[in-house]
Amino acid sequence: MLKQTTKEKIRCIAIDDEPFALQIIADDILKIPFLELIKVFSNALEAEQFLKENTVDLMFLDIQMQTLTGTQFLRRLTYPLMVVFTTAYDQYAIEGYDLSIVDYLLKPVPFERFLKAVNRAFELHLLRAKDEIPLVVEERLFFFIHSEYKQIKLFYDNILYIEGLKDYVKIFIRDTPKPILTRMNLKTIESKLVHSQFCRVHQSYIVSLDKIISFQKTKLLVDKQEIPIGRRFLEDFQLKYKQD
Structure with a gap:
C-alpha cells in the first residue's frame, strides 16, 4: 500500500445532488x-457555507444541480x-476552462480517467x-x-x-510491445520504485510482484517471460512475495 509522505494530504470535498x-x-x-475526503454535499449552498469556515484544497463539483448550478456556484466563491x-x-x-478548472470529467467517469485528473x-x-517538504519520489503513483x-x-x-x-535499463510495460530504454543502472531505478510493489530477484532483474504468474x-x-531468480536474492524474494 502506498504511504503518504507529503507534509499534508490534499483536502477535498465533493458536491453532487445525485446520491449515487x-x-x-x-x-x-x-x-x-x-x-483526504473532508465532506460531501448534495446542496451547493451548504457547501458554500462550509467553505467560508474551513480550508479546502480541491473540490469535485457537479454542474447541473437544483437551486444553484456548478458554474454559478464557482463564480460565487471568494x-x-x-x-x-x-x-x-x-x-x-x-x-x-474559462473558470480555470483543473479538469472536466464526463459521467460515468472511468477510474483511470479520474486518476489522471x-x-x-x-x-x-x-x-x-x-516551499514545503517535497514528496518522496518512491511513494508517488508515477x-x-x-x-x-x-x-x-x-x-x-x-x-x-x-x-x-x-x-542502461529496459523497462517492460503492460500492453506495450517495445520496452523503454533509459540510461540508468538498476540500483538507481530501484530507488525510484515503491518498495512494497517491486523486488530485485536477480543481478539483472527487478519484477513487479503483482504481475508474477508463477515461480x-x-x-x-511474468507476462510469458521467464526471469531467473538469483541465489542470493531468493530468500528476500520469497519473504516479500508471500507477504504481498
Whole structure:
C-alpha cells in the first residue's frame, strides 16, 4: 500500500445532488492515498457555507444541480481552490476552462480517467506548495524517466519488469510491445520504485510482484517471460512475495 509522505494530504470535498453519483466520486477519492475526503454535499449552498469556515484544497463539483448550478456556484466563491467538474453534459467544457478548472470529467467517469485528473491536481498542489517538504519520489503513483530525448511518465501499476544492461535499463510495460530504454543502472531505478510493489530477484532483474504468474526456486514467469531468480536474492524474494 502506498504511504503518504507529503507534509499534508490534499483536502477535498465533493458536491453532487445525485446520491449515487456522489457515492461513486467519494469511493474513488478514498482510493487515492494523497487525497483526504473532508465532506460531501448534495446542496451547493451548504457547501458554500462550509467553505467560508474551513480550508479546502480541491473540490469535485457537479454542474447541473437544483437551486444553484456548478458554474454559478464557482463564480460565487471568494477564495481560489482547485476544481474538477464531474458532469454528464459536455456543453459546459469551454465555460469550465474559462473558470480555470483543473479538469472536466464526463459521467460515468472511468477510474483511470479520474486518476489522471487527480494527478494533475496533485502536480498543481506541489507547485503551489513548493516551499514545503517535497514528496518522496518512491511513494508517488508515477515517476519520470528520460528516454529518446524526452521525459516519460511511468505509472507503477503498468510496469511488468525491468532488465539491467550495464549503464542502461529496459523497462517492460503492460500492453506495450517495445520496452523503454533509459540510461540508468538498476540500483538507481530501484530507488525510484515503491518498495512494497517491486523486488530485485536477480543481478539483472527487478519484477513487479503483482504481475508474477508463477515461480519456482530458480525462475519466475511474468507476462510469458521467464526471469531467473538469483541465489542470493531468493530468500528476500520469497519473504516479500508471500507477504504481498
